[in-house]
Amino acid sequence: MAEQPSWQDLLDLVAQLNESNFESAAVSYGNISVTLSNSDTFVGGAAAPVAVAPVAAALAAGTPVLTPAAAAAPAAPATPAGETIDAPMIGVFYRRPSPGADAFAQPGDRVEADTTIGIIEIMKLMNPIAAGKAGVLGEFLAQDAQAVEFGTPLVIIDTNA
């Protein structure tokens, strides 16, 4: 494929489809795919919207701290834009070594690949989480003491800064 559309192109398409009359739409271009539906019974291109349903149900059922499963999947729409540092395991994410202590890292901090940005506790075992890449931290997407899954985005990182 000659050139990949930019993220902006994709947003434009979504905007265009949003203004259209279609009940549902699925567009794929290379490894980019967009699936939209106005209908809650959409079952064409079933994967994306159906996968979101149980997550919505879980959220509605009052489990706010757990990042939805579908968000961990690469193509899911809830993944935030830009690069992120993602949870390498399921567990509970802590930003501080102990309650009341300073956070390992703050938005705006410059980090190297081996800088610890938090801890994930799994069955009472504390696992330090390294940034994995150098850059400047942005917003934390996972709260302190939040239950996270494999792939849950923890914090935005700008690797070009």
Place this chain on the structure above:
Amino acid sequence: MAEQPSWQDLLDLVAQLNESNFESAAVSYGNISVTLSNSDTFVGGAAAPVAVAPVAAALAAGTPVLTPAAAAAPAAPATPAGETIDAPMIGVFYRRPSPGADAFAQPGDRVEADTTIGIIEIMKLMNPIAAGKAGVLGEFLAQDAQAVEFGTPLVIIDTNA
């Protein structure tokens, strides 16, 4: 594939389809695909190809004289363009009152609504088939002695001539 359409081509296609009257549309070209629907019963473009399958199987199984079921359905693609006189019942269509006799009607004949254009035999009962509308007959779509179903087009008729 000679050349990939550009992202702009894809947007143009979406816009074009949006202005069209299609209930649903599925376009794929190489690894690019666009699926759109206005219908609340859209199930992933699945309906159409599945419905066609038994017909294809029937044809492959060597039942040439019988017009396929799906072709008898109003929206099926095999229905010829223009107005037709359709079989009002299942049976065997005869163009002649008896073997060797002249046909009831020929292409080019002008007919009135009550003109007999053939016979359908059903369980040894002969049912004369009237044109049902006035006009000039075109090509016969059903052969002499062909098994027909309810709705099988028998002959083209030009009601404006």
Place this chain on the structure above:
Amino acid sequence: MTDKPVVLVANRGEIAMRIIAAARRIGASPVLAASTADADSPAARAADRVIVIGAAPANQSYLRPEQVAQAAVHAGAAVVHPGYGFLSEQPKLCELLEEEGIAFAGPRPETLRAVGDKGSAREVAIAAGVPVAAGVEIADVSNVVHLGEQIGYPLLIKAIHGGGGRGIRLVTNPEELQTLAPQAAAEAEAAFGNGALYVERYYGKARHVEVQVFGDGFGRAWIFGDRDCSVQRRHQKLIEECPAPNLTDARRKVLHDSSRALVEALKYRGAGTVEFLVDTETEDVVFLEVNARIQVEHPVTEEAFGVDLVAAQLRLALGQDPELPEVGPVPPAAVIELRINAEDPEADFMPNSGTISKLSWPRGPGIRIDTQIEEGYKFPPYYDSLMAKLIVRAHNRDAAVAAIRQAARNTTIEGLKTTLSMHDFVLSHPDFIAGAVPTSWFGPTWEARKENNA
């Protein structure tokens, strides 16, 4: 062309799917005779081929014997299976097919005639030693009181040539009998062209119990236990189960032995059902009628005994061994079936049609779903309201009741109103859980629920 025998499926909906499955099980090729409304139905897609026999209204398609026979000729069919309803008990279709040398998966035309009329069915039953309700024909409508004495009250006045409940009157004393008999005769004359009447003992708290039979056409009979179909609304069955609960061995023996005698006497061919009233206030068991076809509720018997009755019908019609076992009177399992109808139980069971927008079935051992619906299916307004049958098998009745209640709760059908909520009510009701409710139970119980909720 293959050398598989062709089975023409002359029906629609769930039973068309069921016959197609049976055809495939015996290695035959299923061809569907469909109306235009069903030319692209799930059954049409499941068949090897579809032949459109007429327009959507059943009286222009599914009810036309000559059109079905013509389709069988077109299809090169070896056998036609009529399902239930429509032409399943019409001697005409069977005769047209006989002329063409095509088998009919059902009884012979003379059997259909013998049991198709209430009066002659009763005679056949009496001749075979089957217990019938005390009853007698009215010779003179102005002189009936002595008949009431002979039979006892309450009693019913019935039209000999009637059907569908019309012309039936309930009589509780001699005065009513004297007044109502002439009225009923006039009504029967108007409705059926024949005013002949008979009076019959009435059982107000009886159960509907039926026996599944199968005959080889030469006098051999198989009996596949009994079914209780007493949960009914206006004579429409809602829930069926096998075996009939709380039936003494003695009563069960009467039911099975009489049914066997009837099959042997008729040299009955294929699957059939002998229906009985089993009174809950006396020890009486009386013959109702023979249904000379496969019935809607046949799956409870299949699951209970582990047989395929529809495949057996097809095999027999094709001249093969029906491959049915001899089984005992009580199956090694308890099975319950719910009829899920496109009706609104909160609006007097008004039928409705529409598109199935969401559909999800329970899964797991012992769960069987017989249906034609799927997501996106447009449930048509032309035919009956049966959408699906949910069947659950368990090791005893208590387990089956619990399992099917949960299975019903794990069923999701959206897009139109269904009778699922009604089923949950029945399956949770102590009377049903206890077993053996009479046919008069559901109506007032359901009405009382609404009053209690109001």
Place this chain on the structure above:
Amino acid sequence: MTDKPVVLVANRGEIAMRIIAAARRIGASPVLAASTADADSPAARAADRVIVIGAAPANQSYLRPEQVAQAAVHAGAAVVHPGYGFLSEQPKLCELLEEEGIAFAGPRPETLRAVGDKGSAREVAIAAGVPVAAGVEIADVSNVVHLGEQIGYPLLIKAIHGGGGRGIRLVTNPEELQTLAPQAAAEAEAAFGNGALYVERYYGKARHVEVQVFGDGFGRAWIFGDRDCSVQRRHQKLIEECPAPNLTDARRKVLHDSSRALVEALKYRGAGTVEFLVDTETEDVVFLEVNARIQVEHPVTEEAFGVDLVAAQLRLALGQDPELPEVGPVPPAAVIELRINAEDPEADFMPNSGTISKLSWPRGPGIRIDTQIEEGYKFPPYYDSLMAKLIVRAHNRDAAVAAIRQAARNTTIEGLKTTLSMHDFVLSHPDFIAGAVPTSWFGPTWEARKENNA
């Protein structure tokens, strides 16, 4: 939040679907612990919620007890069902859950340890009076000939701490025994870090017959008949059936009574299987091992006896009555299961992955499909090749063989290679039709077929 108990399903594929169905049957809420590869699988969609526990490779997700336990905590699970394989027989998961007060749908950790090792399982079996193969530990690998005399030839040399067939040698005479014993000891030392060996009687033409057991954890045992799993390729079961055909009452009694004794001795908790070799050349029946989990082939037992073993596991783990009946030694039906694998039988059963482009299952009474695949499903390359289990129940074995052969022919799976053609070969083979082939039957028979066709 609802007050339904949460069942964490710690598995994938068809058994995840099966556990979800059982959770719904008991009114619980199923939550799936999935790898990233399965986060959008059919099982994920069937669950109420999905928790991603790790990356696609099983050793980064499904095989990590702490990750599964953490997911159970996240889910607020009342019980974790481990399915089969993966962590199902790992005491570690069970222990982690116990610490969190979460139930494990399986035996206690000490039971898993007691039967998890060949040597200790054999001791447990002997203590419970279960017949075992004549065998003895090798004290000195340079002095073994007297052991051969004691046990008889042919015999096997096995590593005590081995597994997966490694380190096993077949010995037919004293010279071989003397030569091979030191080699096997060296190999076992290298492979398992422990060179301990034993010698055991070898049965070259034995059947694999197993008994389905269930224990309440306090010594009560249920026995749900037996299964024959002798159609195997390289120790992988291909076809299973219930009951085991051509088993004398006496042998069946030995199998069932020994299994019951073992369950009682272990105070076994939940579902399990006791595996035996049933020799076809002698009257010997010998214990193989205990599988302390639900097995792939559990549906044949469920269908034969009309029970839901997975629901029973969940109920027991939740502290409820498992709601299981006492049943006789022989079920009232014959049931056969085919494992349909994503393997190419024409290419040495090479596994393959890909997208299911077309899928069509047979329908009808007695047919059960346990699967996770659907049209459009991308069958992943990371896990085992089981795509579906096709299970058919009939009234006797002949009918079941005919019915499942036709059901397999009426199954369409396109998009990747499957073992369906191999099943058709077996189901049409006179040896299989006659019943009771030994485990050594399939391999050479399948190879000979290819030679015959060449």
